[in-house]
Amino acid sequence: MKFGVVRFPGSCDDVDALTAAERVGEAIMLWHAERELHGVDAVIVPGGFSYGDYLRAGAIARFAPVMEEVAEFAADGGLVLGICNGFQVLCEAGLLPGALLPNVSLRFVCRQVELQVVDAGSAFTAACEPGERLSIPVKHTTGRYYSPRPVRVLLRYAPGENPNGSQDDIAGVCNERGNVFGLMPHPEHAVDPLTGSTDGLKIFESMRAQLGDRVAV
Amino acid sequence: MATGSLSRHRALGLTDYEYARIGERLGREPNDVELAMLSLMWSEHCAYKHSRKLLRRLPTGGPRVVLGPGENAGAVDVGGGLAVAFKVESHNHPSAVEPFQGAATGVGGILRDVFAVGARPIAVLDSLRFGEAASSERSRYLLERVVAGIGHYGNSIGVPTVGGEVYFEGSYEHNCLVNAMCLGLAPRRRLIRSAATGPGNVLVLLGALTGRDGIGGASVLASAELGEGDEAKRPSVQIGDPFSEKKLMECCLELLDRELLVALQDLGAAGLTSSVAEMASKGGVGIDVDVSRVPPREAGMEPFEIMISESQERMLCVVAPERVGEVLAVCERWETLATAIGSVTDGGRLRVLDGSGVVGDLPVSVLVDDCPLYDLVAVRPSDPVYAPPPAVLTGRESPADVLLALLGAPNIASRRPVYEQYDSIVQSRTVRRPDDADAAVLVLPDGSAIAVSIDGNGRRVACDPRLGAAEAVYECAANLACVGAEPLGLTNCLNFGNPEKPHVAWQLVEAVEGIAEACEALGVPVVGGNVSLYNEAPSGPIFPTPVVGIVGWLPDAARAGRIGFVQEGDAVALVGPFAPSLSGSEVEKLRGRPPAGRLPSADASAVRDALEAVRSGVRTEALRSAHDIAEGGLAVAIAECCVAGGIGARVSAPAGVELFAEAPGRGFLVSGPEPALADFPIIGRVGGSELKIAGQLTLPVSSLREARARGLAELVQIRC
Numbered sequence: 001m002k003f004g005v006v007r008f009p010g011s012c013d014d015v016d017a018l019t020a021a022e023r024v025g026e027a028i029m030l031w032h033a034e035r036e037l038h039g040v041d042a043v044i045v046p047g048g049f050s051y052g053d054y055l056r057a058g059a060i061a062r063f064a065p066v067m068e069e070v071a072e073f074a075a076d077g078g079l080v081l082g083i084c085n086g087f088q089v090l091c092e093a094g095l096l097p098g099a100l101l102p103n104v105s106l107r108f109v110c111r112q113v114e115l116q117v118v119d120a121g122s123a124f125t126a127a128c129e130p131g132e133r134l135s136i137p138v139k140h141t142t143g144r145y146y147s148p149r150p151v152r153v154l155l156r157y158a159p160g161e162n163p164n165g166s167q168d169d170i171a172g173v174c175n176e177r178g179n180v181f182g183l184m185p186h187p188e189h190a191v192d193p194l195t196g197s198t199d200g201l202k203i204f205e206s207m208r209a210q211l212g213d214r215v216a217v
Numbered sequence: 218m219a220t221g222s223l224s225r226h227r228a229l230g231l232t233d234y235e236y237a238r239i240g241e242r243l244g245r246e247p248n249d250v251e252l253a254m255l256s257l258m259w260s261e262h263c264a265y266k267h268s269r270k271l272l273r274r275l276p277t278g279g280p281r282v283v284l285g286p287g288e289n290a291g292a293v294d295v296g297g298g299l300a301v302a303f304k305v306e307s308h309n310h311p312s313a314v315e316p317f318q319g320a321a322t323g324v325g326g327i328l329r330d331v332f333a334v335g336a337r338p339i340a341v342l343d344s345l346r347f348g349e350a351a352s353s354e355r356s357r358y359l360l361e362r363v364v365a366g367i368g369h370y371g372n373s374i375g376v377p378t379v380g381g382e383v384y385f386e387g388s389y390e391h392n393c394l395v396n397a398m399c400l401g402l403a404p405r406r407r408l409i410r411s412a413a414t415g416p417g418n419v420l421v422l423l424g425a426l427t428g429r430d431g432i433g434g435a436s437v438l439a440s441a442e443l444g445e446g447d448e449a450k451r452p453s454v455q456i457g458d459p460f461s462e463k464k465l466m467e468c469c470l471e472l473l474d475r476e477l478l479v480a481l482q483d484l485g486a487a488g489l490t491s492s493v494a495e496m497a498s499k500g501g502v503g504i505d506v507d508v509s510r511v512p513p514r515e516a517g518m519e520p521f522e523i524m525i526s527e528s529q530e531r532m533l534c535v536v537a538p539e540r541v542g543e544v545l546a547v548c549e550r551w552e553t554l555a556t557a558i559g560s561v562t563d564g565g566r567l568r569v570l571d572g573s574g575v576v577g578d579l580p581v582s583v584l585v586d587d588c589p590l591y592d593l594v595a596v597r598p599s600d601p602v603y604a605p606p607p608a609v610l611t612g613r614e615s616p617a618d619v620l621l622a623l624l625g626a627p628n629i630a631s632r633r634p635v636y637e638q639y640d641s642i643v644q645s646r647t648v649r650r651p652d653d654a655d656a657a658v659l660v661l662p663d664g665s666a667i668a669v670s671i672d673g674n675g676r677r678v679a680c681d682p683r684l685g686a687a688e689a690v691y692e693c694a695a696n697l698a699c700v701g702a703e704p705l706g707l708t709n710c711l712n713f714g715n716p717e718k719p720h721v722a723w724q725l726v727e728a729v730e731g732i733a734e735a736c737e738a739l740g741v742p743v744v745g746g747n748v749s750l751y752n753e754a755p756s757g758p759i760f761p762t763p764v765v766g767i768v769g770w771l772p773d774a775a776r777a778g779r780i781g782f783v784q785e786g787d788a789v790a791l792v793g794p795f796a797p798s799l800s801g802s803e804v805e806k807l808r809g810r811p812p813a814g815r816l817p818s819a820d821a822s823a824v825r826d827a828l829e830a831v832r833s834g835v836r837t838e839a840l841r842s843a844h845d846i847a848e849g850g851l852a853v854a855i856a857e858c859c860v861a862g863g864i865g866a867r868v869s870a871p872a873g874v875e876l877f878a879e880a881p882g883r884g885f886l887v888s889g890p891e892p893a894l895a896d897f898p899i900i901g902r903v904g905g906s907e908l909k910i911a912g913q914l915t916l917p918v919s920s921l922r923e924a925r926a927r928g929l930a931e932l933v934q935i936r937c
Contacts, residue, residue: 009464009552012375016645047643049373052460108368108638139372139640189642194660194774196642 001211003027004040006070006086008061012048013188017083020188023201024208032064041211042079043070045086047139047186057100057142058088067093079123079207080180084140087172087182096175096182098147103140104165110139112196114158115171115185122174123210124181125154127202134199136185138163143184145170152176155183225249229256235589242583250569250577253521255584257487258494261750264588267716268748271593271726274733279742281705287499289333289411289483290401291744293706295770297663300405302336305344305398305671305710305766307749311455312366312395316359320366320395321457322529327399328376329483329532332466335409335473336401339644340659341371342671343381343397344710344764348390350627350932352607356385357932359393364933366457367397368638373459374466377647378639379657381671385627386806387606388675391754396710396747398671398766402661407473411482412499413535413561418479420493420504420559421544424465424531428514431455431488431527461530461553468551469532477544480535488526490584492533493559494567498585503562507570510558520576524569535561595726596719601811602757603679608809616852616876617914619804621924623849623877624856628803630928648774652861655696655845656769658777666774668702670767674848674881675712675760679812680801682724684819686731686763691824691882693767694739695845698828699885700778701835702769707736709746709765714758716750724761725750732763738821739828741767760812771836778835778843781862785904787841787888789855789868790897793827794820795846795884797874803848804877817880824883830896831885839893846884852876852910854886856921859908865918868901869911876913 003021007014007029014029021027021044030037032050037043050061061067067089074080074095082090090096103109114135117128128134134155143164155172162169164184172183187200226236229252239255240246247255257263265272277285283300284292290304308323328338345363348356360383371378376399413420472478480500482492489506497504508523518526536544541557548555562568567584569577610622623629636651648666649658656670672693678685694704709732714721736743752759771777782789799805800814834840842862846854851874859866870876887894888903909915 009467010373010460012373012463012640012643016643019645048375049460049463052373052458052463054460107365108372108640110637110640110642137642139642141372186642189645192645194648195645 001025001041001208003042003044004030004037005044005046006030006032006066008032008050008064010049010051011046013083013186014046014048017044017046017188020191021204023191024204030066032066035065035069037069037073042207043073045082045089047084047086050085050089058085058092061089062093071095074180077179079210081124081207082182083186083188084184087184088142090180090182095180096173097149097151098145098173100142101144101146102142103144108141109163110137111163112137113161113163113185115155116158118156119152119154122154122178124174124203124206126209127206133158135197136187136190136200137196138185140184154181226252226256230260231256235259238589242587248577250521250524251579253525254490254577257490257525258584259588262486263491265748266588267591267593267750269590271729274729275743276733276736277742277744282742282744283405283408284334284744286745289330291706291708292334292408293744293768294405295661295667296665297661298405299661300403300408301400301667301768302331302334302403303398303400303708303766303768304330304745305396305708305764306330306747307710307712308395308397309392309712309749309752312363313393316362317366318456320363321370322455323395323397324367324370325457325459325462325529326485327397328374328462331399331401332469333411333481333483333532335407336403337470338376338399338401339646340400340657340669341376341378341397342669342766343367343378344671344673345383346389346394346675346762347385349387350385353390356390361933363395364635364638370457370459372640374463375643377641377643379641379647380651380669383632383635386676386760388603388760391756392752392759394712394762396764398708400669400768409473409478409481411480411496413480413496413502413504414500415479416502416561416563417538418561419536419538419541419557420506420561421534421536421555422511422531422558423468423534423548423553423555425458425461425528426512426514427523427526428528429518429522429526432522432525455527455529458530464551464553465530465532468548468553471547472544477540478534478536482533484531484533486527488524490524494581494584496533496535497567497581503564503566503581504559505562505568505570506559509572510556512554512556520569520571593716593722593726594719595723597723598720601813602720603812605809605811606806609807612808617916619877620852620856620914620916622807623803623853624921624924625928626803626807627928627932629849629853631925632929634930634933649700649777654777654779655699656702658700658774660774664774666771666777668697668700668769668771670696671764672696673762673764675762676806676812677801677816678728678763679760680814681816682727682761683731684816686728687735687819688881689763689765690732690735690739691819692845692847693765694828695882695885697767697769698831699835699843699845700771701776701832702771703832704739704741704767704769706744707741707765707767708744709763711748712752712759712762712764713750714753721758728761728763732765739825776836776838778840780844780858781842782858782864782866782888782903783841783862785864787903788891788894788899789866789886789888789901789903790894790899791871792831792885792887792897793883794823795874795880797850797878797880799875799878802850802877802879819883827885831887834887840887840889842888844886845882846886847881848879850877850879856908858886859918860922860925864903865905865907866901866903867909871898871900876910
């Protein structure tokens with residue numbers, strides 16, 4: 001299977017996402033200015049500061065040409081993973097419900113946090129046990145999730161671990177159909193025991209397992 | 218006319234002597250454009266006129282050195298065909314005037330220095346100094362905004378901030394220090410120099426538009442003392458745009474990967490003037506620049522303004538004429554403006570054109586080489602230079618209370634409230650994060666790693682500039698040894714007061730000598746650095762603050778050392794020629810004593826042996842933890858090992874070692890299975906939930922942790 005990682009000007013964790021995805025499959029970069037997904041089986045919208053994020057995190061990136069293709073891909077049921085800035089972009093694009101607000105501290109926070117798998121039945125968490133704890137870092141200024149309506153939560157910050165004041169300790173949500181997932185923590189920074197934990201790999205492994213059933217190899 | 222030009226050059230910071238010398242070299246008076254350029258090139262910041270002679274004392278050669286002083290950044294070979302480029306630079310005065318943008322553009326500037334030599338920036342460290350934050354609201358404001366500015370730039374550009382240091386002392390109240398260090402990684406063959414060559418080649422300006430910001434920054438801010446009315450200098454501080462720099466960086470690295478450039482240079486202090494002059498000087502050529510082709514950010518800019526603008530996020534490259542089209546295409550893909558603004562000539566002259574007319578014409582050598590270099594008049598002060606700090610401790614407290622006070626002191630407490638505001642993990646190389654170990658560790662593609670630390674202790678240098686500066690080198694090397702790394706190269710930033718004052722000149726001369734002696738003793742070459750002088754307010758100079766950053770290498774990233782005690786029952790040993798004294802120590806500061814007294818001497822060969830013993834013990838995993846004994850002495854070091862490991866210890870201080878006395882870089886606290894520590898003096902054992910120091914104190918690890926967590930957090934209040 002092949003992952004595509006969207007690269008906007010200002011993406012910072014694009015190479016990290018690419019190499020993390022390569023641990024479970026193939027991966028290529030997708031260029032923001034091209035309306036072309038090059039036949040990938042899943043799309044990752046990575047972390048960073050797309051277009052500088054001087055306006056509002058993700059507000060410009062949703063208008064990138066490549067995002068039209070990503071929206072169409074998602075509408076066709078394709079798996080789309082948004083990490084941090086990618087989560088913000090997917091919310092701005094309307095592919096996920098809710099919004100990310102500035103942290104309660106109004107500051108950037110970089111910290112290893114404990115997450116709880118709330119829903120292990122999704123395409124993104126199937127490799128986890130229900131209730132399993134994952135150690136994955138966060139790093140953001142605008143990560144306080146808010147939604148006025150109930151949403152499908154896949155991951156929550158474990159009790160006492162919420163780094164940003166997120167509503168109901170929500171760390172990651174998916175759409176109703178279950179094929180678009182956004183989270184503030186960075187699973188691509190938890191794939192190697194040398195640099196931290198390997199708990200993030202489970203997200204990528206879940207996606208591979210899901211697509212392994214579907215994608216002709 | 219003569220009086221007019223007199224006041225003109227003085228207003229630009231040149232002395233009458235220097236102005237006369239310019240006239241003599243040119244055989245005429247310079248015009249306005251030329252004088253603006255010369256005043257910057259002959260400023261302290263660009264010409265190092267008070268420090269250049271002194272810096273020749275530093276050892277610069279070594280088998281691993283790939284680029285030495287004089288390039289945008291130094292570089293060392295780290296094996297596997299790779300080189301690490303690195304440099305530290307100050308942005309002190311801009312940060313004192315506007316802390317957020319001053320610090321942000323300090324990071325932006327040092328990043329450009331590193332990618333200017335063709336290396337991808339992979340890490341940033343910062344060395345910060347502020348006034349007493351506990352009593353000074355201004356210092357708390359500066360701390361908050363400087364940290365936010367560093368984070369704003371580094372986080373948004375995707376380069377991790379992996380380490381640093383921050384200290385609070387009254388002498389920095391009016392002159393905070395913001396030194397930023399950057400490391401970059403490159404295939405050795407991609408490293409590029411800044412020498413312009415090949416007459417007929419095209420000069421291409423990359424990046425941001427050129428505006429009026431930062432005009433005269435090098436001479437106005439960086440080369441004079443701060444005083445009243447500094448708000449008026451605010452227009453001299455540049456505004457940072459990390460998004461532009463991110464694109465510019467990716468663009469430059471792609472241009473180099475495609476081998477499209479002859480030379481590359483960043484634009485920093487003194488803008489185009491300095492970059493063009495340096496490129497021409499190094500290549501032994503001349504350059505014509507047409508200011509009418511420089512894309513301006515605002516209308517009506519004068520030629521001199523375009524030549525000296527310090528607008529950020531710009532680079533200058535030299536390109537063969539037939540490759541210009543390809544260069545412009547790469548720049549367009551990265552949405553980075555690129556404009557041919559001149560050409561290389563063979564005449565050794567820097568000519569400024571405004572369309573067809575020549576508005577300035579100077580020999581490159583006058584700009585770069587002819588600034589007078591001054592000898593320092595150095596006199597050891599007979600009276601104390603620095604006032605005693607306010608006393609926090611009476612001297613009658615119990616050892617337990619002193620330890621808790623030290624752990625909670627702003628200079629020692631946990632740095633977590635600061636480092637959590639920085640992305641320390643982007644790029645997926647960070648094997649040891651802040652607080653894990655004494656140095657940051659970054660894994661290389663072959664599984665080996667580089668380690669880096671930045672150190673300096675102005676209070677100790679104030680006690681004894683020579684020994685104090687040498688200690689900074691030893692401590693930095695000690696930090697590397699604790700992760701198992703051997704030092705490869707050093708960069709330094711010399712932050713001092715006004716060198717025209719004899720006692721400051723003495724501090725500077727002695728400190729450079731101390732760094733040189735320590736570097737020679739350890740065999741570490743100095744590959745680059747920066748000098749920041751005139752850090753002086755009406756109340757006096759800052760503590761003399763040489764800051765050193767060392768890059769080291771270790772063979773196996775997975776075996777990098779950690780601070781924290783690990784295993785119940787492990788032995789604890791004290792390694793090294795550790796004969797500490799209270800002079801210049803943190804506990805003396807808390808007791809209200811001024812920085813004075815004799816520092817413990819350093820036996821270089823004993824220091825070398827200790828470094829080697831710790832390094833090899835970490836590499837073979839004979840040691841399960843290693844930590845250097847620095848501020849707060851033995852007691853604080855043990856407490857830090859307990860807190861980091863979440864486990865207690867029971868130790869006895871060796872005879873003659875006072876618990877809180879200091880000798881940075883000469884003592885290590887290591888733990889491991891007892892047989893592995895057979896060569897070292899064992900002072901205790903790991904275990905339990907308390908720290909017990911025989912006959913002195915017993916404290917639960919939880920109270921050590923709480924004291925340490927509180928100290929800085931109380932100063933970095935979260936504002937909602």
